[in-house]
Amino acid sequence: DAGVIQSPRHEVTEMGQEVTLRCKPISGHDYLFWYRQTMMRGLELLIYFNNNVPIDDSGMPEDRFSAKMPNASFSTLKIQPSEPRDSAVYFCASSFRIGVVGNTIYFGEGSWLTVV
Amino acid sequence: GQQLNQSPQSMFIQEGEDVSMNCTSSSIFNTWLWYKQDPGEGPVLLIALYKAGELTSNGRLTAQFGITRKDSFLNISASIPSDVGIYFCAGGAAGNKLTFGGGTRVLVKP
Numbered sequence A: 001d002a003g004v005i006q007s008p009r010h011e012v013t014e015m016g017q018e019v020t021l022r023c024k025p026i027s028g029h030d031y032l033f034w035y036r037q038t039m040m041r042g043l044e045l046l047i048y049f050n051n052n053v054p055i056d057d058s059g060m061p062e063d064r065f066s067a068k069m070p071n072a073s074f075s076t077l078k079i080q081p082s083e084p085r086d087s088a089v090y091f092c093a094s095s096f097r098i099g100v101v102g103n104t105i106y107f108g109e110g111s112w113l114t115v116v
Numbered sequence B: 001g002q003q004l005n006q007s008p009q010s011m012f013i014q015e016g017e018d019v020s021m022n023c024t025s026s027s028i029f030n031t032w033l034w035y036k037q038d039p040g041e042g043p044v045l046l047i048a049l050y051k052a053g054e055l056t057s058n059g060r061l062t063a064q065f066g067i068t069r070k071d072s073f074l075n076i077s078a079s080i081p082s083d084v085g086i087y088f089c090a091g092g093a094a095g096n097k098l099t100f101g102g103g104t105r106v107l108v109k110p
Helices: none
Strands: A006-007 A008-013 A019-024 A029-038 A041-052 A053-056 A064-073 A074-081 A088-095 A111-115 B004-007 B010-015 B019-023 B031-037 B046-050 B055-058 B061-065 B071-076 B085-093 B098-100 B106-108
Touching: A008 A019, A019 A088, A019 A111, A029 B106, A041 A064, A041 A074, A041 A088, A041 B019, A041 B098, A053 A064, A064 B010, A074 A088, B004 B085, B010 B019, B019 B055, B031 B071, B046 B061, B061 B098, B071 B085
Parallel strands: A008 A111, B010 B106
Antiparallel strands: A006 A019, A019 A074, A029 A041, A029 A088, A041 A053, A064 A074, A088 A111, B004 B019, B019 B071, B031 B046, B031 B085, B055 B061, B061 B071, B085 B098, B085 B106
């Protein structure tokens, strides 16, 4: 069974450029999460969706960040314009409803973003 | 917001040793999860706990969901070199959100 698939795995871009990160959740999962990981702040939840609808975007840093989920099998996280402080690893994760025995959140391998 | 304090922040292990780490919170959680992250990879689930007082093992790993629902610990028995990595606790509350601890970095004693 395929896990959460993210692309690109690595991206280096210049400040001011648009960055688009992509995610395919595990088939059947109805929750999708975007996390950001940095040394200073650890793992931070940016936004999550339930049944393709954004539920909580309180973790999105600022208006330069946007996320969409046009269907159950695809989501994007976009940064426009990118800045060096956006350099981080961005993880996508998916799940059924947690708190139910057997349900948990599964992570992709991450997109490693460097903005120079 | 909810905060998770994970300790220790880092530890050195020698092969064969038992190691312990824990997470505490001022808030109550309904679910506790423990993940391990290897360099260049995403976090991988080790153990999931769904009920206060629950004690669960997965091979050499044992984790417990604290009775107060505000803490959890993870033990690794007879550590081996591949146990090196970063271990994260995560607490789940209403709304399907997880709050992550800061991680425990497990390193091999030189």
